[in-house]
Amino acid sequence: MKNTISHRVADFLKNFPPFNLLNKSDLLTLSEQITIIYKEKGNPVFLENDSPHGHFYVVYKGAIALKKSNEKSMMDLCDEGDIFGLRPLMASENYKMEAKAQEESILYAIPIDIFKPYAQQNNEVGDYLIASFASNTRNPYSINHRGKLYEEVLEPVAPHTPLMDLQSVQYSKKLITCTEDTPVKKVAEKMTENKVGAMLILRNKLPIGIITDRDLRNNIVTGKYPITIEASKIMVSPVTTFKKNITITQAQMAMMKSNISHLCITKDGTSDTKAIGILSKHDIMVAMGNNPAVLIKAITRAKKIKNIKRIRKSIDHLLTGYLEQNIPMTLTSKIITELNDACIKRIIAISLKEMPSKPPVKFTWLSLGSQGRSEQLLQTDQDNAILFENVPEEELEETTDYFLKLAKIINKGLFDIGYEYCPAEMMASNPNWCHSLDEWKTKVSEWITNPGADEVLLSSIFFDYNVTYGDVGLADKLSDHIFETTQNYPIFYLHLASGALQNPSPTGFFRQMLLEADGEHKDTFDLKRRALMPLTDAARVLILSHSVKFVNNTFERFEKLAELEPNNEETFLACSYATKALLKFRTKQGLMHNDSGRYIAIEQLSKEERIKLKRTFKTIKDIQELISVRFKVSNLMR
Amino acid sequence: MINIFRRKPVQYPKFWEDYAQSFEQKLPTDLNEIRFVVLDTETTGFDYIHDRILSIGALTLQNKMIEVSRNLELYLEQDHHNADSIKIHGILKSEAIYRISEEDALQQLLAYLQNAVIIAHHAVFDLNMINKALERNGLPKLKNPAIDTSNLYKHTLLTTNLVKKKDHYSLDELADKFDISKKDRHTAMGDAYITAIAFLKIKSRLKEKDSLKLKDLLKMG
Known part of the structure; x- marks a missing residue:
């Protein structure tokens, strides 16, 4: 029977290893047996110590975070096409990490019973899995673990790993090259076009020299050589070459020693083999974090x-x-x-x-x-x-x-x-x-x-x-038009100001924090609507009434206002401070919960945080009063 | 002597009786346990009387999962053809594909559906097409409750004067909005798949999602 969806699945899988190693009909048979799973953001796929599922997973859309439940940092983030949850199935042991949807995700669950024979029969597939089990952990020592298919290798993925000296650097595999008789002008043009800082000079595919921005500056711009000269005249030769698994430290040392900014990566590390890439100082900086x-x-x-x-x-x-x-x-x-x-x-x-x-x-x-x-x-x-x-x-x-x-x-x-x-x-x-x-x-x-x-x-x-x-x-012309029009219709400020006062109050009569009464965010504090928006709205109407262009940021607006109205300096600076504090608060909450940080569960806050939060409310009240008086917002309009 | 009171009740074929009987079982209360069947039909046109179903694509959605091996993909033999619609769904009358009679297709569909809750985009159209086919074959209408993703989607939109809600949202609009690949669009199975993913994404965006019950979904969609 025709199965449109399994073709669709196979079409996706064929782009990713190890599925690209399977032949077409095997891949199709496998695709007919998969289950498509939808996960909302934050939902778990499996938890630590769960017994293994009958499937392993491939991310089709979205992202899955793998982590140990007792550790804060993430072990790995699986992207489109990445496999996870396979090792425990191969080793028939419980999951050692939890997998949670970092974003809304769609997964393909592949039954292990159907997949296992392929891994065993097809050497390439088996080899790939062994290699990926070892390297999936992004462990610099992974080489030592090759071959141990059934072992759990875990190292957290820290972007600023202290083991920098052992980590190998990603180099640019896209080679921008020319021959020794290429005119220097052409070399410079090609470098600009490709946005690179160095060009490799090849003879019979072997690297014989390199020209960097610095060489162009020293030799051409200074007038030492004409712009029509051949590349071979100004290139630095021989090229410093290395093997591809060069570590950060090795690369740094080599660059320092010869005072150069680029290294050439060749097949066997000598200049007698084909050039396969170039490693720049920039690549090292990227690798360093x-x-x-x-x-x-x-x-x-x-x-x-x-x-x-x-x-x-x-x-x-x-x-x-x-x-x-x-x-x-x-x-x-x-x-x-x-x-x-x-x-x-x-x-x-x-x-x-x-x-x-x-x-x-x-x-x-x-x-x-x-x-x-x-x-x-x-x-x-x-x-x-x-x-x-x-x-x-x-x-x-x-x-x-x-x-x-x-x-x-x-x-x-x-x-x-x-x-x-x-x-x-x-x-x-x-x-x-x-x-x-x-x-x-x-x-x-x-x-x-x-x-x-x-x-x-x-x-x-x-x-x-x-x-x-x-x-x-x-945009400038539009801003001028806005200022002109608002000055002719001052009633607009009144409306904008009353809009700014319409946000619900952060505290109730007894100065307790007001929580959302119902809906999805019941019993949380709406930081955006009750605290940040009153400040943002106030800053907007005040800055507009001063016709100040291109100061958009709320705390910068308050700082500007403090400058413009020295008599209200204290209030405005307090507002600026409160805005920053609230923004920081929201950002921290958002990062912690992988959401927008808008709704805050008050009981999860520390006492200190609660006091900090409450302190900003006084400022909000002050600025609202100032607006109400300045723009004569009558009680009727509120 | 003829007893007028002993008129025999209409005898339906066994497959219909089996289908009807499945409704005696009550649906589970947990949404995750309910079996949803997401379906789409490709037809020769939009006329309920003259046009015919060319193919039916259906998949089972349970606990936010779709098992690909359980999909149902049917291609029907039909005499009526419409040159205009071929351009859209690409099913040519003579195309070498395994086809079955309308009756066989209905029989397979009913066995597949059982008492599932149907999900379809612009469900009224697909249900009417199927019901007309049932009628032609001397059978009653489908008994399944149904949810329309076009209607359900509207409940995820903000209620504000700033956004004008449309009466209908096309499957293309939903696919764009929810970033669903439009591969196999305008095949029954491809559209059923897009509808299924759209349904899941819509459901996760409904405000009441944590307390959502089947009757709420039925009311909204």
Whole structure:
């Protein structure tokens, strides 16, 4: 009988080892017997000490975290195509780790009875499994464990492992090469095009020399040689070569010794065999761990969205580290925002390449809401819009279509790296959020001149926009228009201010914290709505009334306000401090629970944390009073 | 003498009686134990009277799992054909694929369905098509409760003036929204699979998900 789904499963599996080693009909037979399993985020697949299931698992979509229940750190994160839960089945022992869905996931469960014969009959499959059992743990000593198929090898995956000197470095396998008679100009062009800092000179596939940025600077830019000269004249020769399993320490030593920045990896480690890769100082930095500069570089070099997704995980790691080390929130938020922005920019650049033609006119990608305010340290959902240059009316439809198409690709890209779609559909791919400058002007004028509840809500999200990509001038023009219009309609401030006072109060009459009464988050404290939003809303209306452009971040807005109104300095600085404290609180909670950190279970907080939290409430009350008085929000309007 | 009071009740074939009998068993209260059958039909068109079912794809969803070996994929012999719909589902009348009669297909479908809860995208259409086929074969309508993923999806959307809810959401829209691959789209089995994954993802996004009961799902979908 025809089975469409098993073909679909086989089609996926054939891309991943060891299934790529099976022949087509075996793979199909195997695929007919699998079970497709859906796991919600946070649901376990198996727990530590569970007796082995009849299946092992392949991640089809999502990610599965493996960890020991008594340890905090994750052992491994299984991505699309990764196998887990096989070793205990082969060894018929209980699971030694728990497996939980880190994200919403779809798994393929493969019955061990059906699979085992293949592993035994097919040597390649068996070898692969032995090797992967050993290396899956990312253990630098794994080589010693080869062959011990039935043994559990466990080492936590720590990105800043102290065993650096034993770890081998990932080198770039993509070789950018030329021959000795290539003109230097061509060499430089090729290096720029490929974004590399060094070019290998080959003769009969063997490395005979290398040209780096430094050689070009020293020999060409100084005028020592003309730009038309052959590569062989300025190349450094011979090349320092190494075998591929070079460790971090070895590489560092070699570079220091000869004062060079690149090593050539060859087949047997000598310059008499084929070059297979190049190892740069940059690769060593990447291997040594997380560093914002390295991550930024990695992002700008990423060619596929999949690569960015991986880098995103490092960013979260960096964030955890910063919070643990109590790095000031201002700095943390700056760095993380920079990195997040770089990811979004890169996705837009990749998406632009997917379009059949270049954008017809200039455009700006606006990040809205918390992203626009640079307060989105954790990935939550995406809010964005497109603003493009005015076009003649007859071209408007076509132009809008182009940008809607582009936005659809970008929104999907952002989704793929972990930004959920906006539930209220405030995304550039929604025709309501993709307009020309004039259309936007008309739209915001409508909001400002007829401020109903919806309009106030829309403006409070939209007015925090920040240029993530594209032409800043366009956004500048729109901001000018917003300030002009609001000054002509001061009633708008009143509405915005009363909107800012409508958030539910954090404390009740007896100064107890108010918890959510029902729904999915019953008995938790809504940190976003009851504490952060009142501050954010207050900062927005105040900064707008001062017509200050491009200060979006709430705590920076309060600092700016303190500067503008020295008589209220104390209140504003307290607000800035409270915002930072709450943001940090939310981020920490979010990282701890792998969610947005919005809802907090009060009973799980320490006494100190509770006091800290409560202290911010006083500040919230103060700022709300200030707004109420300043904008004369009568009790009626509240 | 003819006794008018002793009119014999209509005799249905055994496979129908078996099917009907399965409903005597009560459904489990735990949602994870309930057997859902996600199905989709490809037809010659959208007319309930003239158009016919060309294929049925059905899979069993229980405890958030789909066992691929338990799928049901049926291709039917039909005389009626519609050139327009072939472009969509790609099932040509003469294509070399194992086909069975409508009656055989219904017999297999009923044996597969039993008292399961049916899930389908725009369920009314598929159920009407199947019920019409049953009627042509002298059988009553399906007895299974059914959930429509198009309706259920609407309950995951925010209730706000800012988002205009549509009356219908296509399977393509759901697939895009939930990042489900559209491979095998417009084959009965492929669509049933997309519907199944969409159903799971919708269910996890419903606000009431922890206290959700079957009757809530039936009401919403």
